[in-house]
Amino acid sequence: MFVRSEQRNEFWAPLLEKAYAKLHGSYEVMRGGHMNEAFVDFTGGVGEVLYLRQNSMGLFSALRHALAKESLVGATALSDRGEYRTEEGLVKGHAYSVTGTHKVFLGFTKVRLLRLRNPWGRVEWTGAWSDSCPRWDTLPTECRDALLVKKEDGEFWMELRDFLLHFDTVQICSLSPEVLGPSPEGGGWHVHTFQGRWVRGFNSGGSQPNAETFWTNPQFRLTLLEPDEEEEDEDEEGPWGGWGASGAWGPARGGRTPKCTVLLSLTQRNRRRLRAKGLTYLTVGFHVFQVRLVRGHAAPFPAAGGLWDSPRSRALLPPDCSAGCRLRPGHYLVVPSTASSLCVFSSERRHTPPEIDDVISADLQALQGPYLPLELGLEQLFKELAGEEEELNACQLQALLSIALEPARVHTRTPREIGLRTCEQLLQCFGHGQSLALHHFQQLWGHLLEWQAIFHKFDEDASGTMNSYELRLALNAAGFHLNNQLTQALTSRYRDSRLRVDFERFVSCVAQLTCVFCHCSQHLDGGEGVICLTHRQWMEAATFS
Structure with missing residues (x-):
């Protein structure tokens, strides 16, 4: 994070930058990294990265619901040769903010639009639905006046399909209730945080579920009680679950099955500070298993045979390994593997995620x-x-x-x-x-x-x-x-x-x-x-x- 004040008498930004550098040990270790690192560091929220090249289904719905919850949303067009400007006015290797979504009709065709902002404030998109695009003239006057602002302020609209063509990742930081204050529009989150570590020879059991030591990893019981409220949503739900959309299609009869929205995040702490010593981010991940109850409780580790099924997994190299899940009400085990971490659960409804542990006896x-x-x-x-x-x-x-x-x-x-x-x-x-x-x-x-x-x-x-x-x-x-x-x-x-x-x-x-x-x-x-x-x-x- 590097900032520069617009006004000569504005000094809070350099002080914030210096404090952030001091926290990590030097200015050098602040170079590079991911947008979500700054999001999480400055808000205490839970970050998630969506990789658009893998699957884009449900993205518009995910962005719309994230913005309704006042989440911070950014997008990046990756580059292997630094920052450079394209013919369409985008800057590769540069971070953009996603500030809004809207649906308009062009004749009988529904168009999904995203509003983006270039923090530089000087370079804008020049393609379809840019400030000077003639397509705006086909919209009703009230709609056009509400959406279009012709100003070189770095903010512009672009169609979803163009967005998917030019951008590679979307990074979402869901803010905690402490930051949001009372009940933002679209509902808030309930947050549960666990701190833990992996100890060699005790609970660093590796990341392969079929390994003999996998059950020794820390385990957290997640009980989902109440499904999300039903909402009308015409977008097909994708791998990110629509962030509060009405539910995935049921596998048997094609109807909608009530589901719960849960965001799981596994965070490596203080790794950037140790970069000067040659340490890098470790590959971390987690698995989510649906389990049956044994004597009224979700069964832990050694009972793995026949009790764990429907695993969902995520393993990544960045500091945050996060995934938004749409899960049916029930009982689940979350098993993080490898590295020192902080595990955060966020969900729209109140649920119970204690760490699985024995009573001393x-x-x-x-x-x-x-x-x-x-x-x-x-x-x-x-x-x-x-x-x-x-x-x-x-x-x-x-x-x-x-x-x-x-x-x-x-x-x-x-x-x-x-x-x-x-x-x-x-x-x-x-x-x-x-x-x-x-x-x-x-x-x-x-x-x-x-x-x-x-x-x-x-x-x-x-x-x-x-x-x-x-x-x-x-x-x-x-x-x-x-x-x-x-x-x-x-x-x-x-x-x-x-x-x-x-x-x-x-x-x-x-x-x-x-x-x-x-x-x-x-x-x-x-x-x-x-x-x-x-x-x-x-x-x-x-x-x-």
Whole structure:
């Protein structure tokens, strides 16, 4: 964004330009870019880019409804050799504003007109329906006087088909209710914003829906309740949905199906500021899946088989990846993939789009565990190592587990024993002190066998490790249901540099969760998920769990 004041005593524009440059770090990084970047930065709205060469159906209706909602609309004629003026008076490589739409009749032919403005204010369109075009003389006087202003102000009318011939993209910025104020003509938007990030090894699952890790991407549940109000619209609805038009044609009987207008935008933040470091915009995208309800809720990730259908996808390189959707009332999952982002939902009617997340809980069986009688040989080994005290310390427990778990390690390519620090953690969790009695070891051994079976289930290649993306599923199988924030913290703590979790790390993780949940269950206040701890109790929980 670069500006110049028309008046010598007008200084707000250079100050705004300087502030914008300071925000991004320098004037150099402000060169180039997309019109919608400035739209979004200065209004906080939601931007969308329509590529006219791909499909132009429904464009006139989309523009008309966008302008009725006081959206900012621009158009660009792309150029591979900088800005230059064409014979028709257009400037290639230059940004134009779209300021109005109108339908007129030329005889019995309906003509769709767009009003554009060249911000330079000096160069205008000279083709059909320009200021000097004789076609204006065929219109009724009132219509001509209302539309035509013969003035070299850079604003002009052109027919839709000429617009599609000369322009390549349309960029729309839908303004938020805070900017628009009370109820603009044509109705407003309801806006929902989510901030998030992709963490390697936890929820950066890639952009291919058939990939094994795709389900680990962040997911947002979108529930559409009320369809748009019916409007008379003769334009055929296109891929942009008509922005509030009366609905798409039903696939079965050719009638109109009530639909909801939703605008989804995935935005990369602060990428322009990092351009000086050689960073560019990342390829980001999202998929929209229609889902069925499971026990009253939209089913998340692992239940993908048979639950996700009718995917719509969008993957682009610019800072904003946006798409206007016309969806039937129902339940949907929005799955963004790759890059740090801000996800914004806008819709004409009020809908509910919370992020899909688990409630923190643990199954009772996970805390109690199976109480299995020890094999005679294992019990005898315990007594030999325990000696007269009949209790094991951490070193003795490590020796016992090394022998007891040896058969399982034989079948892995990278066998690894449980370390001394993990054994100390197990003592604290199951022995409630610095030693472990026989009946405590029986409880620990039942848990270990269960955790070992779960680990082997996710260690499909018998490598002795599982992918860190699968830690959430493994913890679920162990009976621990955690939210995204807690799962991310545990994944970052227990994975290695190659995004793997070995058996010892898994045991340490599950043992810590068991200890924390057991400790918290002793201090529940009223059964509402709230615990009350004194300062001493909190310090004990933080130190020993």
